[in-house]
Amino acid sequence: xxxxxxxxxxxxxxxxxxxxxxxxxxxxxxxxxxxxxxxxxxxxxxxxxxxxxxxxxxxxxxxxxxxxxxxxxxxxxxxxxxxxxxxxxxxxxxxxxxxxxxxxxxxxxxxxxxxxxxxxxxxxxxxxxxxxxxxxxxxxxxxxxxxxxxxxxxxxxxxxxxxxxxxxxxxxx
Numbered sequence: 001x002x003x004x005x006x007x008x009x010x011x012x013x014x015x016x017x018x019x020x021x022x023x024x025x026x027x028x029x030x031x032x033x034x035x036x037x038x039x040x041x042x043x044x045x046x047x048x049x050x051x052x053x054x055x056x057x058x059x060x061x062x063x064x065x066x067x068x069x070x071x072x073x074x075x076x077x078x079x080x081x082x083x084x085x086x087x088x089x090x091x092x093x094x095x096x097x098x099x100x101x102x103x104x105x106x107x108x109x110x111x112x113x114x115x116x117x118x119x120x121x122x123x124x125x126x127x128x129x130x131x132x133x134x135x136x137x138x139x140x141x142x143x144x145x146x147x148x149x150x151x152x153x154x155x156x157x158x159x160x161x162x163x164x165x166x167x168x169x170x171x172x173x
Contacts, residue, residue, distance in 0.1 A: 023050055052091070052093050053095060061076075065146075067098065067099035070114060078121055100158075101147075103147075112157050115149075133166065137150060
């Protein structure tokens with residue numbers, strides 16, 4: 001295929017395999033990226049000439065269920081994401097995952113407005129660092145109950161509201 005398809009694997013899918021072993025194996029078979037790793041693992045994946053096409057942003061406090069759809073989270077999320085953006089950029093990686101959070105009774109329009117308001121406060125910083133924030137769309141009917149960014153129309157409206165080429169959507173297939 002002469003490099004036209006670049007394969008990657010997500011580290012969490014191989015949780016029983018030590019990351020260094022996974023990196024060695026990935027490099028040996030031509031996989032180019034270990035995805036959903038954080039800054040503490042960047043040196044290790046680079047040691048094996050790998051990249052991370054999608055950097056993880058999950059922490060004990062922030063993740064799928066708690067995200068940008070709540071205004072009360074915005075300042076803390078900005079404080080959390082700035083160093084993540086810095087580390088992603090410094091490593092030469094370009095995509096950093098983020099999440100809407102669960103609805104918890106919040107209607108879809110308000111969720112879009114809240115996410116856009118918070119993300120607009122940091123997207124300029126990401127742009128300067130050449131990092132794209134990527135919100136994952138997840139299936140709330142199957143395995144991510146109550147997740148707000150659960151259909152394309154919602155995500156597209158959020159992209160329009162933010163209006164930056166450095167904000168994209170990720171589909172969990």
